[in-house]
Amino acid sequence: MPFTLRKHKAIKDKKIQIFLIQNLGLDPKVGQRLTSKGRIFDENMNTINTGDVIPTDYIYIAVFEGMTKGLKPLLEFKDFAIFDKPTNLMVHPISKNTPYSLLDEIRYHFGENANLIHRIDAETSGLVIVGKNKQSEIDLKEMFQEKKYHKSYLAIVQGELKEEITINKGLDREGKAIGVRMMVCDKGKESITIIKPIKYNKEKDLTLIEALPLTGRQHQIRVHLHSIGHTILGDPIYGVDDENAENYLNKTLSEEDRFTVTKSNRLWLHANYLEFEYKNVTYKIFSKNRDLYKEFLF
Numbered sequence: 001m002p003f004t005l006r007k008h009k010a011i012k013d014k015k016i017q018i019f020l021i022q023n024l025g026l027d028p029k030v031g032q033r034l035t036s037k038g039r040i041f042d043e044n045m046n047t048i049n050t051g052d053v054i055p056t057d058y059i060y061i062a063v064f065e066g067m068t069k070g071l072k073p074l075l076e077f078k079d080f081a082i083f084d085k086p087t088n089l090m091v092h093p094i095s096k097n098t099p100y101s102l103l104d105e106i107r108y109h110f111g112e113n114a115n116l117i118h119r120i121d122a123e124t125s126g127l128v129i130v131g132k133n134k135q136s137e138i139d140l141k142e143m144f145q146e147k148k149y150h151k152s153y154l155a156i157v158q159g160e161l162k163e164e165i166t167i168n169k170g171l172d173r174e175g176k177a178i179g180v181r182m183m184v185c186d187k188g189k190e191s192i193t194i195i196k197p198i199k200y201n202k203e204k205d206l207t208l209i210e211a212l213p214l215t216g217r218q219h220q221i222r223v224h225l226h227s228i229g230h231t232i233l234g235d236p237i238y239g240v241d242d243e244n245a246e247n248y249l250n251k252t253l254s255e256e257d258r259f260t261v262t263k264s265n266r267l268w269l270h271a272n273y274l275e276f277e278y279k280n281v282t283y284k285i286f287s288k289n290r291d292l293y294k295e296f297l298f
Contacts, residue, residue, distance in 0.1 A: 005041070005060040012057055016040060016048050019059075034061060064093075066107025069100065073109065075285065079136035080117070080129055080278070081110065084287050087125040087266045091116055106130050118144050121219075123234075126153070126271025126287050140278065144216075149276040153211040153221055154198075156268040156296050157230040158239075161197040161207040167224040168192045171217045177242045180249070182219045184227045191217045193224045201296060206233060208296045210272075221269060233295075234264030268292055 011019055020031035020040075034040050035050040042048055043056040073081040083102060085091065091102040106114050110132045117129040117140040131137030143149060170188030174181040184191075192214040199208045207230065211221045222238050225231060231239035236248035236258060244261045247253035255265055270292045275284045 004063055004065045006063055008059050008061060010054045010057060010059045012055070013053050016052050016054055016059075017050060019054060039063075063112070064107070066104040066109075067100065068105055068108040071102075071105045073130070074127070074288065079133060080131050080140060082274070082285055083128045083130060084289055085120065085125055085128050085271075086289075087123050087291075090122045091119045091128060102128065117141055120271055121267070121269075123267035124153075124269045124271060125289055125291065127151075127274050127285060128271070129274065129276075143276060143278070147216070149274065151213070151271065151275070152273045153213070154270045154272045154292050155209050155211055155221065155225065156233040156292060157207050157209055157225055158233060158263075159205060159207065159230050160200050160202075161195065161209060161230055162200075164194070164196045165228065166192065166194050167228060169224060169227060171220060171223055178237065178245045178249070180219075181237055181245065182217070182223045184223060189215075189217060191215045191220050191224065193221055195225065195228075195230075199296070204296075206296060208292075222267075233268040234262045234266050236262050236267070264295075268295060 008024065011023065016035060017031055020026045020034070021028055032050065035048065038047045039062040040048045041060045041062070042054070043058050048054065048059065071083070074084040075082045083105065085102055089102055090098065093101045093103060103116065106116065110130065113134055114130055114132050115137045117131050117137065120126060120128060129140060131140050169184040169191060170186060171182050171191040172185050172188035174183040194212040194214065196210040197207050198210060201207070213220050222232055222235055226235070226238040236253065237245050240261050244253060244257065248258065259265055270287065270289065272287045273285065275282070277283070
């Protein structure tokens with residue numbers, strides 16, 4: 001997300017926090033975040049920190065401005081929009097050096113008050129809800145926190161899965177070499193996923209499945225499927241050794257090695273359906289992305 005400096009006429013010798021609130025009309029929390037993250041500078045490009053007085057007649061505030069690569073929302077409503085995110089796109093920047101994320105498109109289309117309601121992994125494709133203003137963000141996030149929604153995923157898994165299965169296995173961090181890796185354990189947080197087989201490809205020994213997570217734990221679908229011997233095709237963290245998983249996370253795993261150890265160059269998990277109620281209207285939304293079907297069939 002591009003980093004832009006905005007110039008503001010300041011009041012010299014006034015405390016920066018008071019100036020941001022009284023003169024620029026910023027929320028105190030926003031002002032605190034800007035100073036604590038070192039995003040405010042004087043005319044000499046020296047950082048102005050929390051509690052400092054303004055030393056120059058002008059200040060510069062570093063803001064992130066969204067850029068576009070042509071990705072448009074799948075659907076747009078008055079208060080929110082739905083994006084059909086492609087694979088290999090982070091929903092949110094992880095640092096100032098992240099060149100592009102879904103948040104870029106969100107801010108480009110809807111302005112700086114628009115925000116993500118929930119997240120999916122970078123390699124997971126599919127539906128993501130975006131609040132277009134602060135109030136809709138609050139309302140929709142509350143809906144997610146209270147689990148007042150239904151969603152389902154499609155995935156391509158290794159091996160043949162013949163019958164519907166409900167996986168009720170607690171999840172916790174593995175706590176070993178791969179810090180993001182989760183594991184099933186009796187004392188972990190309650191995690192339930194319903195898995196429904198759709199079609200088996202005998203030639204490829206792959207099954208197309210629908211996954212309905214009844215809880216929302218990190219990597220839940222991936223871990224649950226791996227735990228029953230049906231790892232998702234292309235998963236670079238579950239079903240691979242620690243060295244390859246670490247190389248993937250450090251971005252040093254070549255595409256050739258990735259394909260060798262996971263049998264694909266992407267994670268074949270797709271957020272396919274969302275159903276929720278907002279302001280007494282029920283929304284039922286399906287993804288239009290068909291990449292997963294193509295990979296499974298051909």
